[in-house]
Amino acid sequence: MSEIVENIEEKEEAEKKAKGRCLLERGVPVALINTDAKKEKLGKPPISEMHYYHTRKPLIISRLAVAGTLLGEEDAPVEEEAFYKFMGLDTTLAQSGYKRVPSELLKKIRERYPDGVTVLDPFAGTGMILFEALRLGCDVVGIDYNPVACLIMRCTLEYPLKYNAINKDGRFKLYSDVKFYAERIYSSLKEKLGRFYPPYKGNEVKAYIHAWAVKCPYCGKETPIVGNWWLSSKDGLYLGYQIEGDRITYSVKRGEAPEGNMKEGGATCLFCTQSIKNDYIVEDISKNEREHLLALYLGKGEFAIADEEQKRALNDARQYLKEHLSELSSFIPTESMNDESAANRYLKQWHRVFNPRQLLVLASLACEIKKVVEEIRAREGDEYAASIGSYLSMVLAKHVNRNSRSVGWDNSYMKIVHSLTMRRPSMMWNHAETNPFVKFSGSLGGMIHDVLDGLDFALNELNQKGLEGNQRAPKHVEIINASILSWKPEGNRKFKFIITDPPYYDDVQYPEIMQFFQVWHARSVGHLLGINPVPNTAEELSVGRYRDEEMFEKRMLIAIRRMHDLLDDDGVAAIFYAHKKVEGWKYLLEALRRSGFRVTSTIALRTESSENVIARNKSSIFHSLLLTARKRRGEKKGNIVEIEDEIKKAIMDRYGELEKIYGKDRTNLMVAASGIVLEIVTSYSEIMSFTKDLSEYALETGQRFLVEAFARNALGVDQVDAPTMVYAWLRHSAEKDMDYSAFNQTLKALGVSEQSLGGLVEKSGGRVRLLQFSERGSIEVDGAEPLVAGSLIDAVHLTLRAYMRGGVTAALEYVESSPYGKNAILGVIRALAGAHDLNPSYEEGKVCKELLSGLDSMDRTITQY
Numbered sequence: 053m054s055e056i057v058e059n060i061e062e063k064e065e066a067e068k069k070a071k072g073r074c075l076l077e078r079g080v081p082v083a084l085i086n087t088d089a090k091k092e093k094l095g096k097p098p099i100s101e102m103h104y105y106h107t108r109k110p111l112i113i114s115r116l117a118v119a120g121t122l123l124g125e126e127d128a129p130v131e132e133e134a135f136y137k138f139m140g141l142d143t144t145l146a147q148s149g150y151k152r153v154p155s156e157l158l159k160k161i162r163e164r165y166p167d168g169v170t171v172l173d174p175f176a177g178t179g180m181i182l183f184e185a186l187r188l189g190c191d192v193v194g195i196d197y198n199p200v201a202c203l204i205m206r207c208t209l210e211y212p213l214k215y216n217a218i219n220k221d222g223r224f225k226l227y228s229d230v231k232f233y234a235e236r237i238y239s240s241l242k243e244k245l246g247r248f249y250p251p252y253k254g255n256e257v258k259a260y261i262h263a264w265a266v267k268c269p270y271c272g273k274e275t276p277i278v279g280n281w282w283l284s285s286k287d288g289l290y291l292g293y294q295i296e297g298d299r300i301t302y303s304v305k306r307g308e309a310p311e312g313n314m315k316e317g318g319a320t321c322l323f324c325t326q327s328i329k330n331d332y333i334v335e336d337i338s339k340n341e342r343e344h345l346l347a348l349y350l351g352k353g354e355f356a357i358a359d360e361e362q363k364r365a366l367n368d369a370r371q372y373l374k375e376h377l378s379e380l381s382s383f384i385p386t387e388s389m390n391d392e393s394a395a396n397r398y399l400k401q402w403h404r405v406f407n408p409r410q411l412l413v414l415a416s417l418a419c420e421i422k423k424v425v426e427e428i429r430a431r432e433g434d435e436y437a438a439s440i441g442s443y444l445s446m447v448l449a450k451h452v453n454r455n456s457r458s459v460g461w462d463n464s465y466m467k468i469v470h471s472l473t474m475r476r477p478s479m480m481w482n483h484a485e486t487n488p489f490v491k492f493s494g495s496l497g498g499m500i501h502d503v504l505d506g507l508d509f510a511l512n513e514l515n516q517k518g519l520e521g522n523q524r525a526p527k528h529v530e531i532i533n534a535s536i537l538s539w540k541p542e543g544n545r546k547f548k549f550i551i552t553d554p555p556y557y558d559d560v561q562y563p564e565i566m567q568f569f570q571v572w573h574a575r576s577v578g579h580l581l582g583i584n585p586v587p588n589t590a591e592e593l594s595v596g597r598y599r600d601e602e603m604f605e606k607r608m609l610i611a612i613r614r615m616h617d618l619l620d621d622d623g624v625a626a627i628f629y630a631h632k633k634v635e636g637w638k639y640l641l642e643a644l645r646r647s648g649f650r651v652t653s654t655i656a657l658r659t660e661s662s663e664n665v666i667a668r669n670k671s672s673i674f675h676s677l678l679l680t681a682r683k684r685r686g687e688k689k690g691n692i693v694e695i696e697d698e699i700k701k702a703i704m705d706r707y708g709e710l711e712k713i714y715g716k717d718r719t720n721l722m723v724a725a726s727g728i729v730l731e732i733v734t735s736y737s738e739i740m741s742f743t744k745d746l747s748e749y750a751l752e753t754g755q756r757f758l759v760e761a762f763a764r765n766a767l768g769v770d771q772v773d774a775p776t777m778v779y780a781w782l783r784h785s786a787e788k789d790m791d792y793s794a795f796n797q798t799l800k801a802l803g804v805s806e807q808s809l810g811g812l813v814e815k816s817g818g819r820v821r822l823l824q825f826s827e828r829g830s831i832e833v834d835g836a837e838p839l840v841a842g843s844l845i846d847a848v849h850l851t852l853r854a855y856m857r858g859g860v861t862a863a864l865e866y867v868e869s870s871p872y873g874k875n876a877i878l879g880v881i882r883a884l885a886g887a888h889d890l891n892p893s894y895e896e897g898k899v900c901k902e903l904l905s906g907l908d909s910m911d912r913t914i915t916q917y
Contacts, residue, residue, distance in 0.1 A: 072124050072125060072126070073124065073125045073652075074120065074121055074122070074123065074124060074125065074624050074680065075119065075120040075121075075122075075123045075124065075125055075127060075128055076116075076117075076120035076121060076626065076653055076655060076678065076680045077125065077652050077653045077680055078125035079653070079655075080116070080120060080128070080135060080655070081132040081135055081136070082116075082655060082656070082657060082713075083713075084132075084136050084141055084143065084145070085112060085113065085116055085136070085139065085141065085149075085657070085658075086656075086657060086658035086675075086713075087145060087658075088110075088112050088141055088145055088148060088149045089110040089112050089113050089657065089658040089659065090658050091145060091148055092110040092111065092112055092148050092149075092150055093110055093658075095148060097111055097150055097509065098502075098505045098506040098508070098509035098510075099178075099180075099183065099208045099506045099509055099510055100178075100180075100506075101502040101505065101506055102204070102207060102208065102446050102450075102502060102503050102506035102507070103178070103200075103203075103204050103207075103446050103449055103450065103569075104449070104450070104453050104470065104472060104569070105177065105178045105200075105201070105204065106472075106475060106560045106562070106565070107177070107553075107560070107659075108177070108178055108180050109180045109181060109553060109628065109659050109676075110150070110180075110658075110659060111149075111150035111180060111183065111184055112139075112140075112141070112148070112149040112150050113657050113658070113659055113678075114180050114181045114183065114184040114185075115139065115140070115149075115150070115153075115184045115187075115188070116139065116657070116678075117181060117184075117551050117626050117628070117678055118171065118181065118184050118185045118188055118190070118551060119139065119157055119161070119188065120626070120655075120678075120680075121549055121551055121624050121626045121680065122161055122164065122165070122169065122171075122188075122190075122549060123160060123161065123164065124164070127160045127164065128160070137154070138154065138156055138157060139154065139157065140152055140153060140154040140157065153187045153188065153513075157188065158188060158189060161188055161189055161190075162189060168189075168190070168191060168527060169190050169191070169548065169549065170190065170191040170192065170193060170528075170547060170548070170549070171185040171190045171191070171192050171193070171547075171549050171550075171551055172192075172193045172195075172547040172549070172550045172551075172552075172618065173192070173193070173194050173195065173550070173551055173552045173553075174195045174536035174539075174550065174552050174554075174611070174614070174615060174618075175195070175196065175536065175552045175553055175554045175555065176194035176195055176196045176201065176205060176531075176552070177196060177201050177553060178201060178204045178205060178208065179194050179201075179204065179205040179208055179209050179531075181551050181552070181553065182194050182205070182209055182529075183208060183209060183510075183513075183514075185551070186209060186213070186514050186529070187513055187514065191527055191528040191529070192209065192528075192529055192530070193530045193532070193547070194209065194529075194530070194531050194532065195532045195534055195535075195536055195539055196532075196533065197533070197534065197535045197536075197562075197588075197591060197592060197593075198533075198562050198563065198566055198587075199533050199570060199573070199581070199582070199583045199584075199587075200449075200566045200569050200570050200573060200583075201562075201566075202531055202532075202533040202581075203442055203445070203446075203573060203577075203581060203583070204446075205531045206439070206442055206531050206581075207439075207442050207443055207446060207506075207507070207510075208506070208510050209510075209514075209529050209531065210529045210531050211226065211439040211442070211443075212226070212507065212510040212511045212514050212515065213514050213515070213529055214439075214529075215436065215439055216511065216514075216515045224508075224511045224515075226439065226440075226507070226511065227504065227507055227508055227511060229440055230440055230443045230444070230503070230504065230507060231500075231504055233424050233428075233440060233444060234443075234444060234447055234500045234503070234504070235500070236424075237417065237420045237421065237424065237444065238496055238497065238500060240420060241413065241416055241417060241420065241488070241489075241496070242488075242489045244416070245369075245412065245413055245416060245488075245489075246489050247365075247368075248365050248366075248368060248369040248372070248409055248412070249365065249487045249488070249489055249490075250361055250362065250365050252348055252350060252356055252359070252361075252362060253356075255350045255351075255354075255356075256350070256351065256487070256490045257348045257349070257350060257362070257487055257490075258349045258350060258351045258486070258487055258490055258492040259348070259349040259461070259467075259468055259484050259485065259486050259487065259492060259493075260345060260347075260348055260349075260358070260362075260484065260485040260487075261283070261291075261345075261346045261347045261348070261349070261461055261482060261483075261484055261485075262343050262344065262345055262346060262407070262457075262482065262483055262484075262485060263276040263277060263278050263343070263344050263346050263481060263482040263483075264276070264277045264337060264342065264343060264481055264482075264483075265277060265342040265343060265344050266319070266328065266332070266333055266336040266337065266340075266342060267336060267340075267342070268321040268323060268324060268326065268328060269328065269332055270321065270324050270326040270328075271321060271323050271324035271326070273298060273321070273323040273324070274342055274344075275313075275319070275321045275322045275323055275328075276300070276313075276322065276344045276346070276482075277313065277314045277319045277333070277481045278291075278312040278313055278314060278346075278481055278482045279312045279314050279480070279481040279482055280309060280311070280312045280463075280482070281293075281309040281310055281311075281312060282309045282463040283304065283347060283349075283355050283461075283463060284353060284355070284463055284466055285309075285463045285464055286463075286464055286465075286466075287306075287353055288306050288307060288308075289304055289305070289306055289353075289355060290304075290305055290306075290307065290308075290309030290310075291303075291304065291305070291309075291346055291347055292304070292305035293322065295322065295323060300322060300323075302346060302347065302357050303357060304347070304355045304356070304357065312481070312482075314481045317329070317330055318330045318332075318333065319333060333398075334397055334398055337398045337399070338397075338398055338399070338400055341408075343407060345358045345362060345363055345366060346358070346482065348362065349466065351492070353466060365409075366407075366408070366409055369408055369409035369412050370408035370409070372412060373408050373411060373412045373415075379419065380412075380415040380416065380419060382575065383414075383415040383416075383418040383419045383422075383575045383576075384403050384411060384415050385401075385402040385403050385571035385572065385575070385585060386401055386402070386403055387401065387402055387567070387571055387585050387586055388400060388401055388402075389401060389402055389405075389477075389567075390563075390564045390567065390587075391476050391477070391561065391564035391565055391567070393476040393477055393478065393479075394478065394479045395458060395476070395477040395478055395479045396477075397479075398479055399457075399479075402567070402568070402571050404457075405456045405457055405458055405471075405477050405568075406455075406456050406457060407457060407485065409485070410455050410456060410457075410485060413451075413455070413488050414448065414451065414452060414455070414572070417447075417448050417451065417496075418445075418448055418572060418575045418576045421441060421444040421445055421448060421576040421577065422441075422575070422576055422577070424440065424441065424444060425437045425438070425440065425441035425444075425576070425577055425580065428440050428441075429580075434580055437580060438577060438580040438581055441576060441577035441580065442577055442581070443503055443507060444576070444577075445572070445573050445576040445577045446503045447496070447499045447500050447503050448572055448573075448576055449569045449572060449573065450499040450502060450503065451488065451494070451496055451499050452471070452568070452569060452572055453470045453471045453472060453568075453569075454468060454470055454471070454486055454493070454494030454495075454499070455485060455486050455488065455494055456471045456477065456483075457480065457483050458471040458472075458477040458478050458479075458480055458483065459471050459480065459483055459484050459485070459486070459494070460473065460478075460480050460483060460484060461482065461483070461484040467492075467493040468484040468486050468492075468493050468494050469484075470494075471568070472565070472568065475560065475565065476564075476565050476568075477568060533582065535591035535592075536611050536614050536615070537591045537607060537610050537611055537614065538591060539614075541618070545618075546618060546619065546620045546623070547618050547619060547620065547623060548619075548620045548622070548623045548624070549623060549624055549625075549626075550615055550618065550619055550623070550624075550625040550626070551625075551626040551627075552615075552625075552626075552627055552628070553627075553628040553629075553676075554593070554608075554611065554627065554628075554629070554640075555593045555594045556629065556630060556631050556636055557594075557595055557604060557631055557633070557635060557636035557639060558594065558595035558596065558604075558636070559594070559631070559636075560594060561594050561595075561596030562592070562594055563587035563588070563589045563592050563594075564587070564596065566587070567585075567586070567587050570583060570584075570585060570587060571585040591607070592607075593607045593608060593611065601635065601639075604639060605639045605642070605643075608639045608640065608643045609639075609642070609643040609646060609647065611643070612640075612643035612644055612647045612649065613643075613646075613647045615647075616647045616648055616649060616683065619683065621683060622682075623682070623683075624680055624681070624682060625649065625680070625681045625682070626678060626679065626680050626681075627640075627678070627679045627681060628657075628659065628676045628677070628678055628679075629676060629677055629679060630659070630675065630676040630677060630723055631723075631726075632719055632722070632723075632794065633793070633794070633797065634726075634748055634751045634752060634755070634797055634801075635748075637726040637729075637730075637747075637751050638745075638747045638748045638751060639747075640730075641726075641729070641730050641733060641734070641747040641750070641751065642746075642747045644681060644730065644734050645733060645734050645736075645747070648683055648684050649681040649682070649683065649684060649734060650681060650682055650683070650684040650734045650735050651679050651680070651681050651727075651730045651731045651734045651735075652680045652681060652682055652731070653679070653680045653731070654677045654678070654679050654680075654724075654727030654728065654730065654731060655677070655678045656675045656676075656677060656678075656710075656713050656714070656720075656723070656724055656727070657675060657676055657677075657678050658675055659675065659676040675713075675714065675720045675723055675724075676723075677723055677724070677726070677727040679727065679730060681734070684734070684735070684737060686737075687737045687738070688735060688736050688737050688738075689736065689737065689738045689739070689740070690736045690738075690739055690740070691739065691740040691741070692739060692740065692741040692742065692743065692746065692749070692750075695732060695733060695736070695739065695750060696753055698732050699728065699729055699732055699750065699753055699754050699757060700753075700757045702728050702731075702732060703725060703728055703754060703757040703758055703761055704757065704761050706728065707758075707761040707762070707765060708765070710724045710725075711765065715890070717784060717785070717890060718762075718781055718782065718784050718785055719785065721758060721762070722755060722758065725754040725755055725757075725758040726751055726754060728754060729750050729751050729753070729754035732750075733746075733747070733750050752797075752800060752801040753801075755797075755798070755801035755802075756801045756802055756803070759777060759778075759781050759798070759801070759802060760777070762780075762781055762784075763776075763777045763780060763781070766780060766784075766879075766883040766886070767780060767876070767879040767880050767882075767883050768875070768879035768882070769875070769876050769879055772844065773843045773844055773845075774802060774804040774808060774843075775804075775808060775809050775810065775812060775842075775843040775844075775845050775846075776843055776844040776845040776848075776880060777802065778798060778799065778802065778804060778809060778812075779809075779812055779822060779845045780845070780880060780883050780884065780887075781798065782795070782798065782822055783822060783883075783884060783887040783894070783897070784883075784886075784887050784890060785887075785890070785891065787891075788821065788891070788893065789819045789820060789821040790819065790820055790821075791818065791819060791820075792815065792818050792819060792820050795813075795820040810842060810843070810846070811823065811828050812828075812845065814827075824894075824895060824896035825848075825849035825850075825852040825853055825896055825899075826853075826856070826895075826896070828849060841870065841871075841872070844872050844876055844877070844880060845880065847870045847872040847876075847877055848877055848880045848881060848884070850866060850870075851863050851866050851867055851870075851877055851881070851903075852881075852896065852899055852900070852903065854866040855899070855902075855903045855906075856899070859906070860903065860906035860907060860909075860910055863903055863906075863907075864907070864910075878904075878907075881900045881903060881904060882900075882904065884896060884897050884900045885897055885900035885901040885904055888900065888901060
């Protein structure tokens with residue numbers, strides 16, 4: 053009887069705790085977690101290397117999202133160091149936090165949910181959030197509309213738990229079987245196809261460098277099209293060429309590589325030097341297979357020019373493919389490319405993204421995988437055959453990504469880069485091909501290793517023993533290939549916790565881009581998993597192709613309403629979101645507000661990698677906001693004026709905290725400001741407004757107050773004119789120029805016209821560049837009329853010109869005579885000097901630093917006397 057009473061008391065206590073604030077709503081320290089997340093994005097967990105996907109949340113961030121949503125405010129330490137330890141972080145960061153799940157965290161979750169708890173992710177992607185939920189002992193339901201995402205989740209979440217039997221040798225049977233069949237297929241392919249990759253003078257060829265070619269419309273000769281001639285920029289090696297009649301001969305040279313013959317808008321014929329228009333190049337490549345083998349990479353920094361044997365091997369592979377089409381044709385992806393990439397303009401169909409030798413290897417690999425699947429199917433049934441086939445198909449997909457005509461040659465590190473480096477197959481004029489059967493980046497052996505390593509990690513992590521011998525693994529994993537727009541669970545099932553990372557407006561067009569892999573998965577294992585080569589976009593959310601902003605707005609609203617319907621009345625939804633544009637935030641805000649959600653907290657978390665090629669040297673978003681939201685209770689009415697005041701106060705009060713997290717980087721600060729606006733606006737059930745687009749206006753208001761807070765803090769003055777505010781704000785970016793729409797959005801938020809900026813900006817090709825002091829017309833610089841100080845930033849620029857002309861003394865003379873005042877001018881100069889730390893190529897910021905240093909030296913000298 054006492055045990056029954058104790059159990060009832062435990063449940064009552066758990067229910068009582070569940071009604072309070074969750075841990076995320078209390079607020080948690082995140083500095084060390086963000087640092088660890090950055091480290092994790094560079095040294096990826098093994099499951100992240102099993103298959104390419106556009107974005108994955110770091111496991112340590114996913115852990116915080118899950119634990120922070122499930123646990124109450126009193127369940128975790130408040131003190132910073134103790135909290136990090138509770139989350140499994142070594143404060144020295146000697147080891148990445150994702151590598152171990154702390155027992156104290158597991159214990160707290162088990163105490164709070166003695167009967168277990170389920171987490172739903174309706175936009176599950178590759179399942180990183182759910183992987184951590186599994187490690188923390190939860191049941192999980194993962195939904196995703198993309199079949200490739202679901203295949204990845206089955207391989208990282210479902211199969212490692214479902215097939216966790218251990219062989220006598222102590223290895224998981226699933227791991228051993230995947231390894232056996234992968235190695236068997238590799239050996240078979242190498243025996244059949246290895247001859248098409250002959251050695252060069254006794255040396256293994258690691259990689260091949262090709263170039264597209266076209267028939268010149270002027271001289272009729274076939275000219276290669278080369279983006280750059282570098283082989284190894286590190287060692288100063290490049291590919292030289294010489295015209296000999298109707299032939300081009302190549303040689304490896306040392307020195308500074310000449311520019312390639314492909315420029316925006318067209319190419320130059322290497323024979324007659326005539327300019328070939330891009331429209332002609334598109335037409336020629338779309339109808340022909342002209343490709344030149346330029347060079348070979350032999351490893352250890354050594355290159356060679358392809359000889360006749362190497363060229364013959366390529367032709368032999370092409371002939372072999374023709375002779376075996378009856379067997380391989382069904383494994384060749386002939387579907388049309390539907391994405392908006394440049395490659396689609398030239399190539400049209402997916403099979404043309406690969407040269408004949410690459411196509412031979414990939415089609416043969418897909419064929420062998422399907423044979424293995426059928427073999428296992430006859431012996432052990434459909435489900436186990438599908439599991440083995442899925443891992444083998446991951447090997448195929450990884451090799452597809454590393455062995456196509458969209459693969460570039462990294463001349464800094466002498467390796468190949470993957471096909472989706474720019475998020476979609478690119479038109480690489482000179483492109484690389486890996487040798488599948490040697491040890492090198494992208495080779496089949498390496499792909500098999502990555503998949504096995506990820507599988508080993510998932511098996512061990514999801515099947516570990518937890519406290520008191522109880523399995524950490526959950527009772528149930530459900531992976532559903534469906535859209536949240538129409539998915540309905542059995543009965544009237546509700547979820548206490550929804551944790552998700554929905555599409556970010558126009559960020560990634562998943563169906564079109566992931567078709568790059570889908571056409572291959574459909575051929576190897578699709579018959580068992582229901583994967584078709586052509587993606588279904590009927591309920592896709594992302595903007596792109598034939599899906600416009602209006603469609604995104606409608607579908608996002610439906611999706612958020614479905615989440616509201618699926619959430620328990622006392623449940624918590626945690627949502628990751630990030631976008632640079634107001635439009636991206638507007639649709640989320642409107643959907644949350646209209647669905648009856650109230651954002652209860654926002655936390656800035658490091659979720660993206662700064663090593664991303666697209667992000668590099670651009671003002672990119674490395675942080676996402678993790679929003680917590682609950683069903684809004686009761687009625688709260690207000691008007692837009694009251695809300696403006698509330699937004700202003702919140703941003704001014706919290707600016708110091710935001711700057712501590714982001715520094716002064718404008719893009720990520722904008723993300724944080726959007727979060728504050730979401731918290732305030734969604735707390736109202738009804739808002740009286742003079743503007744039709746309430747959400748957009750509120751977000752722009754938040755941006756305006758953010759820039760004002762930035763100016764007050766960075767410049768050290770309360771009142772700043774608009775041109776100076778815009779200039780200082782936009783200077784705090786890592787990019788040299790910016791998209792005009794982003795620039796215009798800042799002006800719109802501040803209520804500033806472009807004309808009011810005077811000569812501060814230069815527009816070109818949809819981009820905007822801020823002019824530095826040395827670029828603006830002045831008598832000191834180019835003999836033009838002197839610049840008039842019509843704003844504080846003009847006075848700053850005149851100060852810098854005086855410094856360049858006459859040193860610190862001349863600058864000080866101008867400052868002291870200026871009506872803008874010494875404090876204001878030096879405040880802006882300090883801010884611009886700080887911008888140099890963010891963008892070291894910003895020369896004006898460097899001059900500002902030198903001037904400040906000179907002033908400090910002068911002050912010290914005066915003090916000494």
